[in-house]
Amino acid sequence: MSDTTVEKHAFQAEIQQLLDLVVHSLYTDKDIFLRELISNASDSMEKVRHLEGTEKDIKDSGDELKISLEIDKDAKTITLTDRGIGMNREELVANLGTIAHSGTKAFLEQLKETGGSPAGLIGQFGVGFYSAFMVADKVEVFSRSWKQDAQSLRWESDGKTGYEIEEVDELPRGVKIILYLNEASEEFADDMRVKGLIERYSNFVGFPIMMDDKRLNEVEALWLKSKSEVSEEDYKEFYKFACKGFDEPAYRLHFSADAPISINALIFAPGENPEKMGFGKVDAGVALYCKKVLIDAEPKGLLPDWLRFVKGVVDSADLPLNISRETMQDSALVRKLNGVISKRIIKMFEKEANADPAKYREFYKKFERFFKEGIATDFANKDALAKLLRFESSMTDAGELCSLTDYVGRMKEGQEKIYFLVGRSRDDIESGPYIEAFKARGLEVIYFTDSVDEYVVDSLGEFDGKKLSSIRHAGVDLEDVDSGADSLSEDEITKLCEYLQNELGDGVTKVSSGKRLVDSPVIALVPEDGMSPQVRQMMKAMDENFKDEVKVELEINPRHPLVKKLSEITEGQPEVAKLVAAQLLDNALISAGLLDDARETIKRMNSLMEKAMG
Template identity: 70%
Template structure:
């Protein structure tokens, strides 16, 4: 540049400080620079559209509104050009050399006063342009204003002490930025690398982005279109593009909101669960955008972790972003956006589950772990999630499932509890003595057969004001029921219970007659605060030294023939009675999943068989 024609300027002190921050400490990923420059170009063309609506005399009115990028590997340069509003001489000085519009001074003062790092303090200051100096030794900005009397200018700087402005011939309306790349940043002069950056960050910019004459961003930002204008096939293709998926979406949620926040969202629910395919825990799949520009492809903490299987886009113009658009400055606002989306998704699931129960059951079977995880971890949405759970019960056929709303619709008048039992399978549960009293009384029992179901029941605790209660634990209060068979007298029952308590000692906390049993002689009940066998097994698998001795309450059935004979044998043949009593206790512990050492059980059983054979 000729000293005779160049107009030299020194950067204001604040701009110098800002440049140092941008180049050396603000951005964590240098490739963000291209997103910033494309966004600026898009903004300039949006402004031109507004100008064209009110002004007649616009220079070069026929120029196309598109972003043109040229990667020159031999020259080591990258050029980004738009035909937007352009800049006058004063606007060049004001926008690129001073703090007039950027808010930089306010930022620097706030950072100084707070003592915080730039990453946490920078807000919307419109200074993304300076990110170019992270990758360039020299930046040239060719520009011409939209006004008829505008002039062609070139702004040049190495990003250190200052800049120069001089007239330039043949400059079209808009702005052309030419980056002379640093030696270690020459990768950005490779066409394939630049194309990847556009596809990653700027694919949905509202204007065509051309690289060496070819359009790159051909997929529309469907989330900003009216639903009535989009076909099912377009939705499916967008899902496959955005999620990099091969399946088709099972459900979708497309909505816009203006209050309390401006949000445009398009969220898809996959039809296949990748975590069931051995891929491990997946990352969040709903990307965050601001005005069609990608902010974070996998935003942590935006949605509850259990929603990580969702795919799609959330776009909010209300986001106060930091200068690099890499993190959200106002986490409270981000949480508010996440809350709005979460509630919308749950409402959509509830509606779909009611509209087509069979489709929901098929989907739930593949994705049930996510919903169960949500019940245990997402307190704010626990009640809504509970409505979506499905399980087999004592009143459903094998393989058929029901929800908690279905359960309550069939509950007995005055029933204040939701009964459940945890087991390894339906067959195992239905062979246990715990169900007898409930089936006799027509009380429905939920079957929890998944390893995590116990966590779900403990986390949920209640639904619609009804407490969830395990039927294997003490404290269940049942009404009297008509049961066939003559029972021991109250005196005989008391005497037998005292005999058994003496025989078992501290192995049991109590022996008594109850209302649970119909066909079985005894049942072992665990305290309400005790771990279930499934939980104990899990804890033992994690810690071989884990020990948790459970003291059970033994309930006997005074109508059972074996119990009546035992009552007589305790007086007539005490040794045999003690052996039978020990076997009954072990049988009850076995049914409860609490018998860990069966050696004595086998030895005693052999002795009893020998006695039975004389």
């Protein structure tokens, strides 16, 4: 070491205060100290690359650009060396003392006045280096600038009292940082612990990170490459390593965008759904990077919650980060990312569904709940998501799925509504009375058989300008169809409807003759604002004291033999007619899934059978 004077600098009072904030407040996780130092080293070597294109006389020109790590378990030290641009004396003071510039006092005053979080205010202070003092009692920095006539220097500080600078014997270009770990951080003097930090935070840094002559960051940042440069095998390996995928990805999205924000993304849709396999709600699987450095493995708000099943990486060089890289200051920017990426993912699914419908149907069966959740919760994307829905209908074979776009393409001329029915199963729907009038008229009806479908339909409301209309509801207007059967006269229909209204009393809101029925005698219709059977069942399951007084419209089929016979006996056999009228209502409620208590129904059936047998 040269015989030179040690130049000592004391921290001013506000600098000590700010340094205390950096070490104890800005960083909530000690693990990120190494990420910060590696990121700085990487930036320094990027500057060397740029200089090599513009400058001729560079110290150690042509040397390999790499980051080296050494762990000394006995001395409890971590040494990090880079071959970057290095620093001269003035730059050491400026770069490692950035927090000491004139804005510091103003910053502290602003913090005092607003009572705000330092993490939200300190973005303009580039002090990632000082995260080293979260784990170190003392830090030494050996530095040699890229200029040929530059000095070799040593900077040292305990992060409390100040720092000192002295000239030392000749060093290679770059920076060497030695961390003398404090007692609470000795766990980091361990090869495996450090390797874990590299893998988590710095695995995709563009320069080799070496330890014990072995490269630690072997996986490339594929999201920054052109798609033509990446093989299928590369994608699969990346999915398994970076996304911790245990299956084969079903789809992937690899894209770059410059507007409205700089984005490089590589996102995978997995082949299996862990939530459906019983693992509970999964965490967000798309990590956020800035220039290949991990910012957040599970960023909140980067994507809507319904997209939590996708995995991958989003990298944006436009992110304005605070000092710790742990918080994004501009939430509007996060919303932009959310909007751009979620729309791209939806477009990708739509494209894949059109290209290979059979493959998409199998994928959809595993992940449909996520798309339906999106329609109910993501207003901005619900119309686009509606195109991804798949379902059975009265015009598909059992097990065959179609889309709302398919349905609209098959609508009859003049049809203004998309008809649907929610039920437990296809068989349950097709065995009931609601579907027969639509089949007779060649009108397609969508079968929704998932317990959440009612909420999906309520949230969606319409598709392609066509209102979604439940055929269980009153008010559906159908054209006449000739059934070939004789019907009651207008006077007989009016008289029978009045009779049923009087006999059934508060059990019905209205009795009328309609065009819906072909083979069934009566049907119970729910008001448009009334609860469906599925919602009622769920409410009862959630609250044992739940009470919902069932109010339905009763529609009769004036061509049905039972209805015509009832019309005949209302005066001649009033006792039987009364029993039949009540039984018809209960039968309609049973078909509608609205009869809660069948005890009276059974007693009445017994009475009817006694009378039938004399």
